[in-house]
Amino acid sequence: DGGITQSPKYLFRKEGQNVTLSCEQNLNHDAMYWYRQDPGQGLRLIYYSQIVNDFQKGDIAEGYSVSREKKESFPLTVTSAQKNPTAFYLCASRGTGFSQPQHFGDGTRLSIL
C-alpha cells in the first residue's frame, strides 16, 4: 500500500543528544514536510522540501536540521540545541498542484529522559 512511514513511533532523548526521526514515502510525491505538535496546539511547520536536494526553513526551524537526498526520504534531526524537544512530530507529503492536500504519517512521539 502507498503511504508515509514514520519511525520510530516513540523516541527518548537524553540531554545533549541528537536524535533522528525517519520519514519515508512511496507515493511518488515531490513535496515533504515536518511539523511539530504540542498538547492542545495546532501544527507548526519545522522544515519543508519541494524537490530533492532542496529544503526551506519553516516557522520553528531553530534546533532542527533536515536532508533530502532521495525523493522518498526526508529525515529530521533534533539537535541538542533544541531545548524543548518533547512533542509529537508529524511528517507529511503531497503531490503536485495547489489543490493537492498534504497526507500525514502516523507520527513520532519524542520525550526527554
Place this chain on the structure above:
Amino acid sequence: QKEVEQNSGPLSVPEGAIASLNCTYSDRGSQSFFWYRQYSGKSPELIMSIYSNGDKEDGRFTAQLNKASQYVSLLIRDSQPSDSATYLCAVNSGGSNYKLTFGKGTLLTVNP
C-alpha cells in the same frame, strides 16, 4: 503573520445533531482550504478540501467557503460518537510555495 483562527471548544452536540465548526483566516490570497480530523494520540486525516466559494458536500460532511469574509466552515450532519475528535482547519497561505497554516483545532464531542 498569517493566521488561522478556530474556536477551541469543546463543542458538544447530541448524537444525530448537526455539528458546525468554524474557521477564519487572515491571508486574502489563500487559495486552498482543508479540514482534517485528528483523534487523540493519532495523526491528522484529511476529510474535506474546498477551493471555490460556496458549498461542497461529501456524505455527511459539508464544507463552506466565503473568501470575501475569509471564512470557512465544516458541517457534520447526523453526528455520531465516532465523530468525536479534534478538527483542524488548514489554509494554503504560502502561494506557490504551498505552506499550510493550521488552526489550533476545535474539539468536538458527540454525546450518545
